[in-house]
Amino acid sequence: MPYNTIIEPFRIHSVEAIDLPDLEQREAALERAGLNLFGIHADEVIIDLLTDSGTGAMSSKQWAGMMRGDESYAGSRSFFKFESVVKGITGLSEVIPTHQGRAAEKILFTVAVKEGDVVPNNTHFDTTRANVEYQGAEALDLVIPEGTDPSAILPFKGNMDIDALRATIEDVGSERIPLVMVTVTNNSGGGQPVSMQNLRDVRAVCDEYGIPFYLDACRFAENAWFIKLREPGYEDSTPRAIAKEMFSLADGATMSAKKDGLANIGGFLATNDPAIAMNARNLLILTEGFTTYGGLAGYDLEAIAEGLEEVLDEHYLRYRIRSTAYLAETVAAAGVPIVQPPGGHAVYLDAAALLPHVPAHQYPAQALAVELYRAGGVRGVEIGTVMFGKPDPEGGPDTPAAMELVRLAIPRRTYTQSHIDYVGEVVIDVASRASDIAGLRITSQPPWLRHFTATFEAV
Numbered sequence: 001m002p003y004n005t006i007i008e009p010f011r012i013h014s015v016e017a018i019d020l021p022d023l024e025q026r027e028a029a030l031e032r033a034g035l036n037l038f039g040i041h042a043d044e045v046i047i048d049l050l051t052d053s054g055t056g057a058m059s060s061k062q063w064a065g066m067m068r069g070d071e072s073y074a075g076s077r078s079f080f081k082f083e084s085v086v087k088g089i090t091g092l093s094e095v096i097p098t099h100q101g102r103a104a105e106k107i108l109f110t111v112a113v114k115e116g117d118v119v120p121n122n123t124h125f126d127t128t129r130a131n132v133e134y135q136g137a138e139a140l141d142l143v144i145p146e147g148t149d150p151s152a153i154l155p156f157k158g159n160m161d162i163d164a165l166r167a168t169i170e171d172v173g174s175e176r177i178p179l180v181m182v183t184v185t186n187n188s189g190g191g192q193p194v195s196m197q198n199l200r201d202v203r204a205v206c207d208e209y210g211i212p213f214y215l216d217a218c219r220f221a222e223n224a225w226f227i228k229l230r231e232p233g234y235e236d237s238t239p240r241a242i243a244k245e246m247f248s249l250a251d252g253a254t255m256s257a258k259k260d261g262l263a264n265i266g267g268f269l270a271t272n273d274p275a276i277a278m279n280a281r282n283l284l285i286l287t288e289g290f291t292t293y294g295g296l297a298g299y300d301l302e303a304i305a306e307g308l309e310e311v312l313d314e315h316y317l318r319y320r321i322r323s324t325a326y327l328a329e330t331v332a333a334a335g336v337p338i339v340q341p342p343g344g345h346a347v348y349l350d351a352a353a354l355l356p357h358v359p360a361h362q363y364p365a366q367a368l369a370v371e372l373y374r375a376g377g378v379r380g381v382e383i384g385t386v387m388f389g390k391p392d393p394e395g396g397p398d399t400p401a402a403m404e405l406v407r408l409a410i411p412r413r414t415y416t417q418s419h420i421d422y423v424g425e426v427v428i429d430v431a432s433r434a435s436d437i438a439g440l441r442i443t444s445q446p447p448w449l450r451h452f453t454a455t456f457e458a459v
């Protein structure tokens with residue numbers, strides 16, 4: 001097209017009203033929730049950037065597909081459609097549906113990982129880490145050093161540190177490493193992509209030591225688009241061909257269809273290992289459901305099958321990645337520190353740089369996220385010491401996380417440019433008074449995944 005504006009490649013087919021709670025209502029909500037944004041009701045939020053997971057808008061084709069859902073307990077037609085789409089994209093031979101990504105992780109790690117093992121990843125997502133640790137194994141993050149430097153500008157900041165991977169294997173022994181995982185894109189590391197070359201290098205190391213290689217493939221299509229944009233030799237490849245090549249380097253993958261499945265629920269475990277698949281299916285029957293529905297309705301399988309096709313559309317991916325960059329550029333131009341370059345699904349505000357007066361054990365990113373909600377009803381999520389820090393058993397300060405980020409995740413096909421302009425305005429306003437934001441202390445916390453339910457008060 002001769003014009004530069006990248007338009008949303010869809011028009012709106014049905015709308016959902018947004019409530020506009022005022023400041024008093026937002027403050028009451030914060031108090032009730034103990035300053036934990038997971039405790040805020042969705043109706044109390046103006047723009048919800050808590051997650052891009054399951055929050056996207058489905059297409060008319062997906063809704064139509066849902067009407068064709070086959071709800072047979074065993075051998076549902078919808079399963080075979082889903083299986084054929086997943087096999088077509090991934091080339092992996094065994095496809096096991098699950099109700100979401102963490103169920104695929106739980107099943108994979110239960111059958112493949114045992115106490116004392118070590119699982120390297122570029123950066124484990126919170127549920128991935130928790131599921132590894134739940135098996136009594138160690139979840140090790142081996143992203144390249146620049147991957148934890150918010151200001152380092154690199155095309156593939158999600159890459160795994162190959163030397164560190166090799167050193168880890170040499171150190172702990174390959175027999176204690178049941179699998180190596182790479183997360184595409186690297187959500188907890190700023191939504192940064194991983195290059196095809198890096199995936200090839202991980203594959204080569206895994207081959208050398210006889211270790212299986214799995215992808216955490218939640219955002220495989222966004223990663224494929226970044227490869228097309230940034231990796232020499234892929235300019236003319238389709239996202240589908242790039243995705244296929246990414247998967248061809250792995251022995252298996254866990255997937256949350258709530259991201260690049262463009263669905264509201266669902267996921268899968270796919271693998272080329274028949275023994276893993278057999279054990280995983282047996283566990284699936286125990287915990288999720290029969291092997292042809294895995295805790296999903298037949299209509300969910302239809303929505304995912306269609307979503308996995310739509311997500312690879314070039315017009316969609318161009319708009320998707322550009323709209324995230326648009327928010328990033330808006331706030332960065334006003335001097336707000338963010339993880340650079342912007343990732344695929346979210347803009348990550350660098351709370352450590354914005355609130356240097358708040359130490360990590362007073363949770364600067366949580367304090368900033370709370371202030372964005374209080375000021376403008378914008379809900380993001382802390383990815384910092386609340387999520388990834390280690391509490392001190394003696395009651396001293398937590399061991400801090402590598403970065404203190406507030407993630408503003410953009411739901412797929414959901415908000416328009418004016419919504420995003422509003423978010424930019426709120427972020428810039430809050431950032432202009434960052435020196436007034438006080439740190440927080442935790443008043444209660446659970447033993448696992450504390451960020452979901454911990455409560456806080458201002459220091």
Ligand SMILES: Cc1ncc(COP(=O)(O)O)c(C=O)c1O
Nearest residue numbers: 053100101102125127187218256
């Ligand atoms: C990289 C990554 N892995 C795994 C998961 C878990 O997926 P789910 O929320 O469907 O359980 C997520 C969810 O946000 C994720 O971003």
